[in-house]
Amino acid sequence: MLEANQRRRRHEASHKCDECGQTFTAIFSLRRHAQSHTGVRPFVCSIPGCRQAFFNQSDCRRHEKSTKRHKGLSHTVSVSP
CATH class of the missing domain: 3.30.160 (Double Stranded RNA Binding Domain)
Known part of the structure; x- marks a missing residue:
């Protein structure tokens, strides 16, 4: 890569x-x-039931917008751009 x-x-x-x-x-x-x-991941996914964490906010937001990563979880949180 x-x-x-x-x-x-x-x-x-x-x-x-x-x-x-x-x-x-x-x-x-x-x-x-x-x-x-550093291993520090202060940005945690806001979708209930998902505990994935990220070291930067943009990766976290991209993850939150993905419905396929949250199959079986309620995806009701709206993410502002």
Whole structure:
């Protein structure tokens, strides 16, 4: 997958993660990625019965909008954009 990322890039990836070596074109992306190494997942799915947690809000929102991930659970929570 990393090779595919390299081919899609328009700018040189000059920011490198000290933990895993993954590279990024923007410092913001590196900082967001670094959160994944902490193990802290403060954003929890708001669908009743689902306890999935995420390290960033955008991943949590995308998950909450997915009805196939919540089969058998009440999917009545409206997620604002």
